[in-house]
Amino acid sequence: MATAVAPATAAAAPAAAVRDDYEAMAKLLRDVSSLSSISGLVGWDEMTMMPEGAAESRAKMKSALAGVIHEKSCDAALGEVLAKLQAANLDQLNQFEQATVREAARDYKKLTAVPKELAQREAELESKGYQAWVKARQASSFEQFAPVLQEWVDLRREKAALVDPSGPVYDTLLDDFEKGMTSARLDEIFGEVKAGLVPLLAELRERGTPPSDAWLKGDYATERQADLCHKIAVALGFNLEHGRLDVSVHPFTGGAHPTDVRMTTRFKQDDLTEGITGAIHETGHSLYEQGRNLEYDGLPVNQALSMGVHESQSLLWERMVALGRPFAAYLLPLMREYFPSLPADKSAEELYGAVNVVKVPSMIRVEADEVTYPLHIVIRYELEKALIEGSIQVSDLPKLWTAKMSEYLGCEPESDARGVLQDVHWSAGLFGYFPTYSLGAMYACQIYKAAEADLPGLSDDIAAGKFGRLKLWLNEKIHRVGSLHPSGDELMKAVTGAPLDPQVFLSYLKDKYTELYKL
Amino acid sequence: MATAVAPATAAAAPAAAVRDDYEAMAKLLRDVSSLSSISGLVGWDEMTMMPEGAAESRAKMKSALAGVIHEKSCDAALGEVLAKLQAANLDQLNQFEQATVREAARDYKKLTAVPKELAQREAELESKGYQAWVKARQASSFEQFAPVLQEWVDLRREKAALVDPSGPVYDTLLDDFEKGMTSARLDEIFGEVKAGLVPLLAELRERGTPPSDAWLKGDYATERQADLCHKIAVALGFNLEHGRLDVSVHPFTGGAHPTDVRMTTRFKQDDLTEGITGAIHETGHSLYEQGRNLEYDGLPVNQALSMGVHESQSLLWERMVALGRPFAAYLLPLMREYFPSLPADKSAEELYGAVNVVKVPSMIRVEADEVTYPLHIVIRYELEKALIEGSIQVSDLPKLWTAKMSEYLGCEPESDARGVLQDVHWSAGLFGYFPTYSLGAMYACQIYKAAEADLPGLSDDIAAGKFGRLKLWLNEKIHRVGSLHPSGDELMKAVTGAPLDPQVFLSYLKDKYTELYKL
Known part of the structure; x- marks a missing residue:
């Protein structure tokens, strides 16, 4: 009320305003987050619990909730407080709070750039695209799918021009999945991957001796597999107080909140390895979710940094841990306990070999192993980038697909269904998503190397079924850090001392497989 | 655009406006309904699936969703269109559409009468009240509970004065649970119930010979009970395409939608009868939900008319069907199939007797049978009405409770815990809820008599395990009719030709139990 204000107060006033603005922003964001939590729960229910005849009412529920979340996310009040915070000096906020402002402003700008009418067209095309893809795949006819794919390309270009009129279109799309990544950087990374893996794969195929995995074939009751994997998930650190394990047609990790993770x-009765590695993969995602930092609960800084970083956590546990040599020593006695019919004369070393056979010819991405998988991704990346940039046309895809498969993987699909139509992603307009799978694998490898350096005796721990130190290390280095860093490269620098380096991944594969394949 | 308008168009214009207004209202209401469906699903999940450690995040999710539902329910746009519709001639709308306008306006008026600040105090008192009740009951000390109960009485009076300044306070509260019912009418109804039941119960106790139920005591694996009840629920008509059956600590029927009913x-290992009758009770609720009229999906006319009418459907199947003589002929062989240890020499007639033993002394409402239950309700009704009207004080309750128990039921509670503190309802400020339990029982009895008249051979159907005709009759007469009628009495007139008549219920009990007790 006084007009004469002491200097100290004058300096403090804007500081107090920043704190107030921050809290006002946080409250709005937390409400949206709670509604998004509900969305996660509803999605889980649909995949696991919902009766068949409820699909129509469920679609209406989801649409109503999505509408509310969109309204609240684009709330003008949120925009105003974000504008104030972006214009202010944020020094008094800690680094997590500053990152929250940065991430919230980024999300708000993206969301409000897209008019409702365009969002509506996207939603319609999603459903139309999925149906067209299912039919085209059944008929194994890319031509049937081509028109809807063209619609997606056009719509994505239209959207990207609204979100960022100046940047390359593909980079704008990529940013939705792998924040801070660019196509220039991906060209570098995938160029190295291709240069390293194509010759390695050829050598393994031509001169290598695959380990024997025939003895692992058998008949494994799915209930016993589920019990075994429940035990392994808990041993890795899945917290049943803050999550559930269920069975669904497509395995996934979802749920409502770090305190309510639904995995x-x-x-499959005839494939024990796939069941175990799949469960461990989902456990890796779950440990990330359960490990998120509750101090910033409901705020963007507490979200996973990117799809690639999330995938790094599933793949770290699946590939770096579960497909590693020490884990076989832990797993073999457990497998014998649940399936006494397993041959008694096999060693942990033989199990390590059996689960690491490179599956060639490799036609289908989702059936690929760690050596062939990245090449599937390179193919998709090169094609979708060229498509979005306009240097190739939709109609060019089948021929180019076949040519690249032949060049990189040494095999050609016998049909569109098992070739260019095998993945659902493009039918949903997901361009920029595929690269995150292999970024995840490379992040995982580099992170695991850092963990080994930080945690002496890690291999002995794993062989003894002790996973606690690694889990805590990941909690601290990755999970609790959330979206503090603006990109995967920045996170890599903080955790491993260097940005993503594909050579770490390539050396790992080369060392592992030249030894396993006796080269 | 033309200024000269032909008479026909002039007349049509307001009619088209009414239809447009109706559709605009319906769209707003359906969106709220979809969000309420989500709320139902989230509630089910909390009771059946949620991991323990998620309680805190779940509370935030529910609060955010409730906030959105409240906002949308009180939306000014909804108020405006309702005001226009209420002022218009609605002749062109059909009776369900007219009832939708009536019910929507009623709900809107009630909701908007209560300021957010009062709603907030209610929410706080709910949690405080529950905790106080749990502690007081553990200590068996009504004095510990009295202050919070007084807060509820004050708050409910305050709310009722806002919702309807002119009417009796208790009637305003009652209207939330049993639309169109008044305390004057309840005085009549419960007066007759008391006059009929007190002497009947005394006679059964003093001169009757209870049927034997000792042979039904035993050890029944709960998984087998669940399988048996699953089979019975489906036989009664529960549709698994539009619902799920699960197990929870407190049995209930909830879910998202008529196409997604979660029962x-x-x-209990030592009580087969309670398991079966409980499951059939919930099946009755579920059949109502699954039978709702999808033509008016998401609109208030499609809601159940009242708590009492909903309860009439659970109790019709539980008491009129499952505790009736014909059902025993269907049930006994089924029970033997699932539990071969049951004595082989018992007849259906003996099963009918065994499940209809009046449990005296009757201290606890939730353990009471159909003869004693209504007297528990009369006691609660008389006390809560007097409390709200101010003719008795909170501190009078324990003494009055004991006196009424003694007078009506012939027994006195040994403690507050097993007396005035036995029910959770008042701790949540639920005054006017208790009467609906016994209204439901009386509606059920009168509806069942009408069904027997309409469906010759119904008893034979039931004995043969054929429930389809009765279910379809209830679908048509009750479930699909929803909230078309403004009160339970009006529904009774439409279905049975007369308003609720307690004498129908009293005659049924008298006939059944004088025969069973050999009087």
Whole structure:
């Protein structure tokens, strides 16, 4: 009320305003986050619990909730407080709070750039695209799918021009999945991957001796597999107080909140390895979710940094841990306990070999192993980038697909269904998503190397079924850090001392497989 | 655009406006309904699936969703269109559409009468009240509970004065649970119930010979009970395409939508009868939900008319069907199939007797049978009405409770815990809720008599395990009719030709139990 203000107060006033603005922003964001949590729960229910005849009412529920979340995310009040914070000096906020402002402003700008009418067209094309893809794949006819794919290309270009009129279109799309990544950097990374893996794969195929995995074939009751994997998930650190394990047709990790993580698995009677590695993969995602930093609960800084970083956590546990030599020593006695019919004369070393056979010819991405998988991704990246940039046309895809498969993987698909139509992603307009799978694998490898350096005796721990130190290390270095860093490269620098280096990944594969394949 | 308008168009213009307004209202209401469906699903999940450690995040999710539902329910746009519709001639709308306008306006008026600040105090008192009740009951000390109960009485009076300044306070509260019912009418109804039941119960106790139920005591694996009840629920008509059956600590029927009804049951190893009748009770609720009229999906006319009418459907199946003589002929062979240890020499007639033993002394409402239950309700009704009207004080309750128990039921509670503190309702400020339990029982009895008249051979159907005709009759007469009628009495007139008549219920009990007790 006084007009004469002491200097100290004058300096403090804007500081107090920043704190107030921050809290006002946080409250709005937390409400949206709680509604998004509900969305996660509803999605889990749909995949695991919902009766068949409820699909129509469920679609209406989801649409109503999505509408509310969109309204609240684009709330003008949120925009105003974000504008104030972006214009202010944020020094008094800690680094997590500053990152929250940065991430919230980024999300708000992206969301409000897209008019409702365009969002509506996207939603319609999603459903139309999925149906067209299912039919085209059944008929194994890319031509049937081509028109809807063209619609997606056009719509994505239209959207990207609204979100960022100046940047390369593909980079704008990529940013939705792998924040801070660019196509220039991906060209570098995938160029190295291709240069390293194509000759390695050829050598393994031509001169290598695959380990024997025939003895692992058998008949494994799915209930027993589920029990075994429940035990392994808990041993790795899955917290049943803050999550559930269920079975669903497509395994996934979802749920409502770090304190309510819903992980699902799937088991096939004739494939024990796939059931176990799939469950461990989902456990890796779950440990990330359960490990998120509750101090910043409901704020963007507490979200996973990117799809690639999330995938790094599933793949670290699946590939770096579960497909590693020490884990076989832990797993073999457990497998024998649950499936006494397993041959008694096999060693942990033989199990390590059996689960690491490179599956060639490798036609289908989702069936690929760690050596062939990145090449599937390179193919998709090169094609979708060229498509979005306009240097190739939709109609060019089948021929180019076949040519690249032949060049990189040494095999050609016998049909569109098992070739260019095998993945659902493009039918949903997901361009920029595929690269995150292999970024995840490379992040995982580099992170695991850093963990080994930080945690002496890690291999002995794993062989003894002790996973606690590694889990805590990941909690601290990755999970609790959330979206503090603006990109995967920055996170890599903080955790491993260097940005992502594909050579770490390539050396790992080369060392592992030249030894396993006796080269 | 033309200024000269032909008479026909002039007349049509307001009619088109009414239809447009109706559709605009319906769209707003359906969106709220979809969000309420989500709320139902989230509630089910909390009771059946949620991991323990998620309680805190779940509370935030529910609060955010409730906030959105409240905002949308009180939306000014909804108020405006409702005001226009209420002022218009609605002749061109059909009776369901007219009832939708009536019900929507009623709900809107009630909701908007209560300021956010009062709603907030209610929410706080709910949690405080529950905790106080749990502690007081543990200590068996009504004095510990009295202050919070007084807060509820004050708050409910304050709210009722806002919702309807002119009417009796208790009637305003009652209207939330049993639309169109008044305390004057309840005085009549419960007066007759008391006059009929007190002497009947005394006679059964003093001169009757209870049927034997000792042979039904035993050890029944709960998984087998669940399987048996699953089979019975499906036989009665529960549609698994539009619902799920699960197990929870407190059995209930909830879920998202008529196409997604979630029913839960609970089983005790030492009580087969309670498991079966409980499951059939919930099946009755579920059949109502699954039978709702999808033509008016998401609109208030499609809601159940009242708590009492909903309860009439659970109790019709539980008491009129499952505790009736014909059902025993269907049930006994089924029970034997699932539990071969049951004595082989018992007849359906003996099963009918065994499940209809009046449990005296009757201290606890939730353990009471159909003869004693209504007297528990009369006691609660008389006390809560007097409390709200101010003719008795909170501190009078324990003494009055004991006196009424003695007078009506012939027994006195040994403690507050087993007396005035036995029910959770008042701790949540639920005054006017208790009467609906016994209204439901009386509606059920009168509806069942009408069904017997309409469906010759119904008893034979039931004995043969054929429930389809009765279910379809209830679908048509009750479930699809929803909230078309403004009160339970009006529904009774439409279905049975007369308003609720307690004498129908009293005659049924008198006939059944004088025969069973050989009087």
